[in-house]
Amino acid sequence: MFTNTKFYHPYISPFDPCKPMKTKKYSTPPHLYIGFQPPNLEQFSPMEALRAGTLWKAFYDPYYNSYELAKGGIKGGIKG
Known part of the structure; x- marks a missing residue:
């Protein structure tokens, strides 16, 4: 199984x-x-x-704004 969202940990400089x-x-x-x-x-x-x-449902990739998700404004899915 796969997920469309990937995570990574960038280098953090001590001088940033x-x-x-x-x-x-x-x-x-x-x-x-x-x-x-x-x-x-x-x-x-x-x-x-x-x-x-x-x-095709397999190719559906909704866009979720991360700021809206954090506020709980987007519920997701396709409404009929």
Whole structure:
């Protein structure tokens, strides 16, 4: 199983004038983990596909603003 969100720990200089960020994260798109598109992938309905930007659920990658997530403003998912 994979996750689209990756984390890493950058080098923290003792001379850095700013408060260091000890852990940083980034997102990778789902198509990196699928070599060739397999047959019979699960699909969204036409209206859900328009909202998601893709027909196939395996390729759906929502963007979540980290500031909105911290405030609890984004619930996630596709609303019909």
